[in-house]
Amino acid sequence: MKNGQKKGIAAALVGLGAGAIAWWQYKRMSPEQKKELKSKVNTAGDKIKDTAKDVESSLSEKYDQLKGTAKEKVESLKN
Numbered sequence: 001m002k003n004g005q006k007k008g009i010a011a012a013l014v015g016l017g018a019g020a021i022a023w024w025q026y027k028r029m030s031p032e033q034k035k036e037l038k039s040k041v042n043t044a045g046d047k048i049k050d051t052a053k054d055v056e057s058s059l060s061e062k063y064d065q066l067k068g069t070a071k072e073k074v075e076s077l078k079n
Contacts, residue, residue: 029037 026034026037
């Protein structure tokens with residue numbers, strides 16, 4: 001087995017162990033704690049979605065600007 005494969009397997013096992021501990025702790029939480037955790041996760045998800053939308057619109061604007069600039073340069077080269 002190569003060194004990289006060993007590291008990959010070790011990382012997978014660590015991730016699996018962390019997931020099992022997280023699941024076990026979640027099962028032991030009170031309903032109020034579960035509700036609070038779900039609220040935090042939903043809030044984080046909403047923030048991520050908003051950020052993704054902002055990045056998407058920013059990239060779209062930049063693309064349109066570059067497209068316009070390229071068209072202008074092509075037109076100026078034709079003349």
